Amino acid sequence: MTGDADKSDKSNGAIILGWWRANLRPDPDTGPARGLRARLRRATHVVDVLAEAQVIALHDALGRRHDPTRLAALVPVLAAVKRPDGPRIARAVGGEEPRLSHLRFQRLIRSDNQELALGLRRALPLVDHTCNVAALGEDFLKWNERIRVRWCFDYFGKMPPDASDAAPETEETT
Template structure:
């Protein structure tokens, strides 16, 4: 787990703690909020400070999606929804991997609900911070339960 993942997991455990009324209230507020409303929450700015980011779009994406997660587990989301008996159909997974911006956020939120609100928070948070071709490639291999290759098209996959 990277430092970014550890930071996001720590923030999630503290700010969105389902055992406290404050954590449940913030989680509910973030799930229903517009991007500006998300950015009006002090806890969101705490995360930005911990991560050292000023990218509002990424921050809103991370916080909005993580507000759907209720339980942290070892399995990454793509693994939870895929496998031999997938929770998310192959076609819906393809659509999710092609989606961008708001469409990605709403698709991931639906996917988390389908996964029983459980996944690896650190991995998901880090993936959302650095969402791109490498992340989508890794998700494809995790969804199908295969080991990702070390290199794709001349680029090293991490």
Template sequence: MSEEPKGPGAVVLGWWSKHIAARETSSAKALAARLRRAAPMAVLCEPAVQELARDLSLGPMQAERLVQLAGLLAEVREHTSARLARRLGGVEPVLSPLRFQRLIRAEGAELTDLMRRAITMADHKCNVAALAADILHWEAARPRWCFDYFGADAPAKAIEEKTQ
């Protein structure tokens, strides 16, 4: 049974579906390419990114997180029900445990680079809403990523307390 995304994840999934998901259109393909390659200020100058910022109520203080999110969303080509950490780990992980640990500890530009590689290793497929919510609240998402990577269910109460 698939859960409907809520909160910022739902907003981002709608935005991604509208602006980036349809890679067969030249505008979606061009926007995704610009978001993947552009400098941070160029990303912030994209009207679609400003639309996302408005929809998420993100201001100038969250500009770095917005740029990071937009660039990572441009890497995803297919929305699935599986969270990225689940696609990376499991019984036969596509991302080694050591590389996963490095990803979990990463911050800023290093986190963005490692996430891009992780999305590529997951065949550019993951749950867009979950990825967005996790990027926007990375500190709170880290414990759940550890459980997801190893294929275990996180204790619900502990995760809820961290995200509140």
């Protein structure tokens, strides 16, 4: 029973980061980890990813509350990350001199699952394969309009407005 309580106490991002450190980039880097990364990067079908025991273990660690096809799209992206301690990916590729063009960024935030995964895998080399793995994993699994909006603000290096601040501005303008 305590295992279930521990799962609920940890965020999805923390679970994903712990899994990444244990399976994809263990210290020291091992042959099995290199092999897993290679298999995941080469995977072309959902079942290729889900056929890995470590991926099923991640699904179980997340409490089985996520769509396995979405998780299967995320895991090859995680396999392409070399350092997990960078900024959020949208902030890393954006800014005053963006590394990812505005048009490619727009295409990225409009995409879902496999297209999103492909766009992220193409963006990672632009930031030396470094990003916040926990945030990336959490955002990918929950990918929705609120996250897309935050990514837009991150891309331009701005803080998103607080939803509670938006209401008074609307009232003043009416």
